[in-house]
Amino acid sequence: MGVGNLLLSAAILFSGNTYARMQDISDYLKLPILCKSQFYALQKRYLFPVINETWISCQIGVLDGLSREPKMVLSGDGRCDSPGHSAKYGTYSLMDVDTGLIVDFVVLNKADPSVKNSNAMEPMGLKQCLSNMKKWNISINILTTDRHKTVRKILRVEFPEITHQFDLWHFCKSIIKKIIKAWGKK
Template structure:
């Protein structure tokens, strides 16, 4: 357990000598030093006895509190900037940005990568030899210029990034002897062509949710015309009917008529949930280095895998819990299930693994996230000028305009 202690309260602990002799004489001199969140108090009593007190235990000359605090920032999906603003507002002693990224690079990223590799190997071994495996896939593009696991410089253009990501995923599953029988995606043209030409043994199905959303969007646009206004009250029912058709056709494409890519009832709802978790750990509007992006993506995966399939919460009497929530899409209140609270045991496991790695000094290159050699983004930029020259040029231009 840890506590926040005010300086005025801390001083009350050092009224009397804490030296080895325990003479209890009045303290006549106190000196405070800080190393991040660690405070070191050196005191001298009336009898010239000296003592030293630390607010945190040390491990290999590093304050444990600094290590765990840096780890907690990353493992909870937050950023140094956000934490630093909170600490600065509260006037709480904190370590520097350089110290944070040193700890992250040396200990935190290897721990995240190591834990994910262990979980991934376990999952792959469970699915090895499974002949009825259905997987879902979807891409997530970061803002222009920001880091991504597949960078635009690795492919011809940004449109091809999702295709390249899928190829890597399918190849990795094949190398792990995991057989994919059905893949559910959105209607990305490159993905459709890729599956037809190079992965014809895999049944490629379109996500029912995306198609239903597309149908309702087109119907909503048509209903705005005066001659089609009567469509409006039927839009939701038509979308629901499409879901029912895909679910009840029993895999028969003929019964589903022309909708052959919807004959296996598939949707990427769980994947959308993961994307929400990913958005917390890897916000699109914040630029991260490559290894930081990978580690935060793995943290989102650990979070998702820990909490996937949560049951619906119940009251003390055993009744299932529900809530009413306003839907922007349907412009009405809809009923939503309330799930059991999320569990974050993986964060505790990560913190314990961080302590173990630091105490044993066992950080290895095998645990580090490998950074591929990538071409730099080529967005028509010229050579970066020296900062002093750019400033002189700006001042010169401003002077001419006065």
């Protein structure tokens, strides 16, 4: 394997680009690059393991430091790979509000038997992240999320010790919708 192929694969991945975009650029330049299967093989064999190892190392350091804090203020949100109700993959992330560090995240797949549908991915992700926080003995005082109904119920029923607050942006967005709806009726 050439070092250039590995570096090019890393550059594409770490810059957030896709192989297809890089292939288009190389075609215009008449610049030969590694083939698609080689690109994905390099990602799988070398890049993903390094990324995973680095993430775990950093997460352990962050969680170890945060576990000494008496109470944490976190913010959580889910994100899906496509809009609407047809997402195949989703992530849920928890961020420490004071430091801006991501303390945990999970990747969810609609094909997982424990995930009923794409709407269930956000609540499932939240539960997994909060379970991980308990494993690390991290006490959460306040958690800010969007206004997802199932998330509200989970926090109210399963985690009553956590003060649940709404993200101001989502809260204002819902108020604006109600005002617009009320004005439309008059």
